[in-house]
Structure formats: structure tokens, C-alpha cells
Amino acid sequence: MKHARIAWAGAVHDAIEADGQLELLTPAFTGRRVAFDEVVWLPPLAPIARPRTVLALGLNYADHAKELAFKAPEEPLAFVKGEASLIGHRAFTVRPEGVRFMHYECELAVVIGQPAKRVKKADALQYVAGYTVANDYAIRDYLENWYRPNLKVKNRDTCTPIGPWLVDAADVPDPQALALRTTVNGQITQQGNTKDMIFDVPTLIEYFSRFMTLMPGDLILTGTPDGVVDCQPGDVVVTEIEGIGSLTNTITAEQKGSDPDSGQ
Amino acid sequence: MNTPWTPPYLPQGTVYGTLLNFRREHALWAPRMSEAPYQAPPQAPVLYIKTANTFTPSGHAIPLPHQLAEVEVSASLGLVAGEGGRVAGAVLFNDVAVPHESYYRPPVKFRCVDGFLGVGRDLLPFDALGGFAGLARLSLELRVHGVLKQTVSLADLVRDAATLWADVNAFQTLRSGDVLMLGTDCLSDGTRPRAHAGEAVEITAVGFHPLVNHFTEELA
Numbered sequence: 001m002k003h004a005r006i007a008w009a010g011a012v013h014d015a016i017e018a019d020g021q022l023e024l025l026t027p028a029f030t031g032r033r034v035a036f037d038e039v040v041w042l043p044p045l046a047p048i049a050r051p052r053t054v055l056a057l058g059l060n061y062a063d064h065a066k067e068l069a070f071k072a073p074e075e076p077l078a079f080v081k082g083e084a085s086l087i088g089h090r091a092f093t094v095r096p097e098g099v100r101f102m103h104y105e106c107e108l109a110v111v112i113g114q115p116a117k118r119v120k121k122a123d124a125l126q127y128v129a130g131y132t133v134a135n136d137y138a139i140r141d142y143l144e145n146w147y148r149p150n151l152k153v154k155n156r157d158t159c160t161p162i163g164p165w166l167v168d169a170a171d172v173p174d175p176q177a178l179a180l181r182t183t184v185n186g187q188i189t190q191q192g193n194t195k196d197m198i199f200d201v202p203t204l205i206e207y208f209s210r211f212m213t214l215m216p217g218d219l220i221l222t223g224t225p226d227g228v229v230d231c232q233p234g235d236v237v238v239t240e241i242e243g244i245g246s247l248t249n250t251i252t253a254e255q256k257g258s259d260p261d262s263g264q
Numbered sequence: 265m266n267t268p269w270t271p272p273y274l275p276q277g278t279v280y281g282t283l284l285n286f287r288r289e290h291a292l293w294a295p296r297m298s299e300a301p302y303q304a305p306p307q308a309p310v311l312y313i314k315t316a317n318t319f320t321p322s323g324h325a326i327p328l329p330h331q332l333a334e335v336e337v338s339a340s341l342g343l344v345a346g347e348g349g350r351v352a353g354a355v356l357f358n359d360v361a362v363p364h365e366s367y368y369r370p371p372v373k374f375r376c377v378d379g380f381l382g383v384g385r386d387l388l389p390f391d392a393l394g395g396f397a398g399l400a401r402l403s404l405e406l407r408v409h410g411v412l413k414q415t416v417s418l419a420d421l422v423r424d425a426a427t428l429w430a431d432v433n434a435f436q437t438l439r440s441g442d443v444l445m446l447g448t449d450c451l452s453d454g455t456r457p458r459a460h461a462g463e464a465v466e467i468t469a470v471g472f473h474p475l476v477n478h479f480t481e482e483l484a
Contacts, residue, residue: 050316079370080313082278145302146310211377
């Protein structure tokens, strides 16, 4: 099943995908279907009582590691993001004025389903609630070699679109056999497959849960393959993973006042 | 004496820590800052995140992971964001870490270990502390087993609290409930106080309830 979290008719609703529409789960509207373009898409994550842990991976595809001129890491290159950087499907991401290289990163995002502490690789997928698509934008102008990738590159407001769907783990028998691709204004710029991850999903869950307890709703963004290009205001960036979803985002310029891009 | 009971504070948002924000440590590092792998001194604030699994209320034990003889303990003051980008108040923290020599890669496995953030009992309103000017007059004391190991003066920051708050909010808006810790100081030799299983670490500052955490061996 594909789950979404949306704003519609003045309130936030949980919904599921049904025949190319959104079927609302809200008791007052049970069974009502609305079109994809009638709603505002939020990150497909239920609120949780404590601050959400958002883990992310750098250099987790051999080809991307090569592209960025690093040798493949011997252990996961992990960093942490704040939940405040997350935005939903069909949202706007701000490109700061004067930067030279801002790129998308299409990533399989793992949503944890139950508390995980010292989990073995063989059991790890039992701890996954489901999967979604994340676009972990980076602004390379701000890279510094202090706790790199540093937060000014990776934790900016609006710079982590996620969604549109949370797909149940039961519907994804093999998370290591999914094609990924990104298009910018309809042109394919990035292609890969989750089979090429250096550290696969079970290995990552085993690694993190060795020293930290992962809780339901926590996220692991598993890294991106080769093929990142600069994006300019107005560009429509679609990050897509086979069977998981197609996440649309539009780059907008940093500015004050009215927004010329928001009218498409 | 008639202060009404309030539940102990726990962070409601993301907790950020700041590296290299005390003059002493910054000066000790300065000669190496332009060498590999760093290549240049840091320009933006160097931040890290303390994930929710690290939060340990005052009075509760912090377990040391297996095969780890000691950990770094550090007194820090965290500013808690209110609405509209303002500072709501401040909390004492014990920012615990596995000692690490390199600041090149993000410190997840050193800083995000279960239990590795002692959290002070109370959130003091920012006005009661005298705002940013008042913070600069504040000193934090850290004791291990009752012995004073370190006195940290918030007058010794590289970016003072107001500057750090502004510089961080310039690229990531701190939402209501998010916390920005101002940094931790090192000792004169560049190291930080250490704690071992069986020891209690107490962090105090005028106006705050003492923050106390015992360190224990992790249960199998």
C-alpha cells in the first residue's frame, strides 16, 4: 500500500493511493477520493513524539564516489540532518543567490518501523516500515572539510524534498533491486540501481543500531549514484525510484516579495 | 520555596552542537587548520546533531558502550528556540562523546551513541538570564566525582551567542523547540575531562538545578 500525508480542505489528512487518486483515511471523509493536484503534499511521515532522527549517507554508490574523486569508504560515511529541512512532493527548494553548484541527489529513504538496537544484518529488514524517495540537495559552494559534509551544505531549509509515498516494506520484496533516475526539465541526468550501493540497507541498519537505537519513524537516506548536475531557478527536478514513487521539485530563486516561479 | 513543580525538560526539537567555538581550542587548532585534510580554517559554524536517542534526563545513568573505557564529558549551554526566531531560554547539557582526534568526517558514531547527552532539568527563560548580555557573564562548572575539573566561561566564545544564533539561522531556521548548544571548551592541553564507569558527573551554573549523570557499564 502507498501512504501519503496531505493538506486538503483546511486540514492535514492521511491518505492512500487508490486508482490514481488519493483516498482519505480521515474518519469524517472516509472513502472520499481527491485528485493528486487538489492537495498539498507533505512528507509522508506520521508525527512522532520525539525529534526524528534523519541519518544520511555520503558516497554510498561506487560510481558516485568515483565521480567525486574519493576512494570508496571502508565504513559508511554517515551524517545527520534536522527534520526541519524536509519538505513534501511538488514543493519549492531555494537556490541561494550567487552559488555556482547546487545539485539534487536521488535517494532511497528507509523508514524505520520498530525500535532497533544491535540488529543483525540477517534480521534488519524486519525493522523497516517502508520506503520513500528523498532528494538530498547539496550546495557544493559551501563545502568545508570540517565534519564534511557540513550542515551548511546539507541541512538547509527546503533542501530535502521527500515523498510522495511511503510504500509498505511488504510491497518492496528486494530494496536492492530498484532502478533510480532523475530528470531535469524532462531530460534524464542521473540513472542507477540500488543494487550498486556500497553498504546495503541491512548493513546500514546493522551499523547504526550497533551504537544507537533507531525508533519508529526515523529515516535513513541511503546515498545517491553517479550523475549530479547543477540546477537553476525554474528547473523541475524529478527524482524517481522504481516501485516507490516519483518525487517532483522545483528550484526557486532566493528573494523577498512575490515569487515569479510559483506560477510555473 | 513555593515554586510549582514542573515536569523535567526534554528537547522537543533537533539539538545542534557547535565545534571549535571556544578561543582556547580554536587557538590550539589554528596551526593545523590549513593542513590536510582541512585545507582551510572553518568559515561557517561547524555543527553536529545530537539525535534523540542520546537524551538522558538529569539523575539518570549513562551507560558506556562495551570496550569503551572512558568518554569525554563537556559542559555546554543550549539555547532553546521559541517562536519567530527568538531564543526562549537556556538549558544545561552534558555533551558526551567518544574521544576522536579528527574533525574531518561527521562524528555520528562518536556523538550519537545511546544516552550521550545529559539534559538539565530546567529551561530557564531567556529574560531571566539577562538575554545575550547575561549569558556572557555565565560560568559552567564540571565536577567528576565531586572534584572540580573545569570551569567554562561563556565570555570565551569565538562566536558569541548572539552571533552564533544569527549565523546558524542564516541557513537553517531553528524552529520552536530546536536547541543550539554554544560549544564546549577543552582543557589547557586540548583534551576534555573524561568519565569512567562508576563516576558521577555534575554540571552546575548559577540559577540552574545541577545536572548530574552517573556513568555505568552497559548491561549485556
